[in-house]
Amino acid sequence: MKCVKINPKKLEGSIKIPSSKSLCHRAIICAALSEGESTIENINYSKDIEATLKCMENLGAAASAFNNNETIKLKKGTVAKGEKSLDCFESGSTLRFLIPVALLCGEKVIFSGRGKLPKRPLDPYFNIFDEQNIKYSHPKDEFLPLVACGDLKAGNFELKGNISSQFISGLMFALPLLKGDSTIKITTPLESIGYVDMTLDMLNKFGINIENNNYELFKIKGNQKYKAQDCRVEGDFSQAAFWMVAGILNGDIKCLDLNHKSLQGDKAVVGFIEKMGGNIDTENFIVKTSKTKGTVIDGSQCPDIIPVLTVLAALSEGTTEIINAERLRIKESDRLKAMTTELNKIGADIIEKEAGLIIHGKESLNGGTVQSWNDHRIAMALAVAALKCKEPLIIEGSECVSKSYPHFFEDFKKLGGDVDEWCMGE
Structure with missing residues (x-):
């Protein structure tokens, strides 16, 4: 100690x-899902950001770092077949952003973490898993390690506005890549609007469009593609x-x-x-x-x-x-x-x-x-x-x-x- x-x-x-940790997470995920190579400058290379970057690499992204890790080049790669292990360390953003993204690969995924992360709730995702018959398991008294296996499907999702906005952002990263159209309905007044705005803005920079109806309903077209983008994190x-x-x-x-x-x-x-x-x-x-x-x-x-x-x-x-x-x-x-x-x-x-x-x-x-x-x-x-x-x-x-x-x-x-x-x- x-x-x-x-x-x-x-x-x-x-x-x-230091550069915005929230924006670094979002930029790395978007770049790693994009066709072509993206360059992200002014990265604050902390343990949380390292967790997101390594998880995206485990999901097939190709990454290389320059300038003492302050610049990262990323591009979408081929997802290898077989079980995936994603260590989210202590990062709630990494875990909650990437659960929907990882379910795009169609493979068994094991999410792990440490510190207080295993005790931080994941109920909004578990409700979706139950509705879509996605198999999952976790220890009785904790939420990690979480084992999930199944394909996330397009549909109409309902989330409370007073939960962490990370659940909303996680769905926003994944749903545009599905074959069908989706909606996210917010059933109570949305808290942490600024974080949702950051997600929408970053997605838009990488070519993903989501219709925002007064932070009460988000309409998401399927079959969209992320497009490579060079950006500097503020x-x-x-x-x-x-x-x-x-x-x-x-x-x-x-x-x-x-x-x-x-x-x-x-x-x-x-x-x-x-x-x-x-x-x-x-x-x-x-x-x-x-x-x-x-x-x-x-x-x-x-x-x-x-x-x-x-x-x-x-x-x-x-x-x-x-x-x-x-x-x-x-x-x-x-x-x-x-x-x-x-x-x-x-x-x-x-x-x-x-x-x-x-x-x-x-x-x-x-x-x-x-x-x-x-x-x-x-x-x-x-x-x-x-x-x-x-x-x-x-x-x-x-x-x-x-x-x-x-x-x-x-x-x-x-x-x-x-x-x-x-x-x-x-």
């Missing part, structure tokens, strides 16, 4: 934001959120490589910071130390930025309420419980509710020792909290940042952060 010790110190400078607002909040709390930071017109749902972090009174230049994404005040934060459309916004709220004047955030309980950790537990350890005043948090802000935190819960976003959020601690903060299990942002602590140091790292052994 690795640990980091962060001594409170102002951060200052410019930082290149910076990730969910990762920029850490530096934006860091700048507000104790720094002057400019975030580079962000797209003003981005469809990323996590771009909402900019609006929340403005709403709380933070000093942020929305043209150049420059943030400066500010005194912020409490507000209401709706987590339904942007769950990934809630951990770091919890840190900002814990250090803002007044009370902040986070609502509609129940899905944070089924991420890499129970993020509502994790943030409440760890921040309260170091002096915060947070009350955990079933679907959110009530946070009474303080001027500073105490410091001490906290745990990452083996969750990359918890570890990075706690690192940001260290900037307003009276004493050093030690984060145990800091290696989990490799899931999405392997060089996070290197970037922390580049901005002037005082970080010591060490290994405690197994």
Whole structure:
């Protein structure tokens, strides 16, 4: 296990934001399903992205990496006959995106994973399997390893809007390649619309058209073909959120490589910071130390930025309420419980509710020792909290940042952060 010790110190400078993990997943899948060769530039090569890339290679795609893995060339290959094993590591996106895609190969597929991934629900797909007589099995108390065998068939699919949008995106990747036409009906108001928008936009870039009727019904023509496309992945607002909040709390930071017109749902972090009174230049994404005040934060459309916004709220004047955030309980950790537990350890005043948090802000935190819960976003959020601690903060299990942002602590140091790292052994 690795640990980091962060001594409170102002951060200052410019930082290149890693490419969007969400868009990298989508670009790799689309390119791997395309006729011809695609080039994807500005890849943030994390464990999650490696999982998606290796799974697509196991499904027949040909891939080669250049420029320290920041550029990948991909093309559709021939799917070899026989059983397929897809290791999704700890990536929920990889697993949920690729279950429908893998069922296109007509072979037995075994999906595996680790960490909390085997416990993350897959019921929407199991309901489809039951309806279409697709054979599947998994352990009694977990969902992985999942063994599935059968052909996904075109049809009319119904999904609730408050489940993970990853299930909707997964179907969108696969259904256009089937012989018949399909529909996806959303039976309750759709959450995480931004993630669905990113999927639709990426599909469109690769020649796939899906008709969107007010996010209530998606009409998908069959017999479509993915067309090779060269693209560059833009910076990730969910990762920029850490530096934006860091700048507000104790720094002057400019975030580079962000797209003003981005469809990323996590771009909402900019609006929340403005709403709380933070000093942020929305043209150049420059943030400066500010005194912020409490507000209401709706987590339904942007769950990934809630951990770091919890840190900002814990250090803002007044009370902040986070609502509609129940899905944070089924991420890499129970993020509502994790943030409440760890921040309260170091002096915060947070009350955990079933679907959110009530946070009474303080001027500073105490410091001490906290745990990452083996969750990359918890570890990075706690690192940001260290900037307003009276004493050093030690984060145990800091290696989990490799899931999405392997060089996070290197970037922390580049901005002037005082970080010591060490290994405690197994």
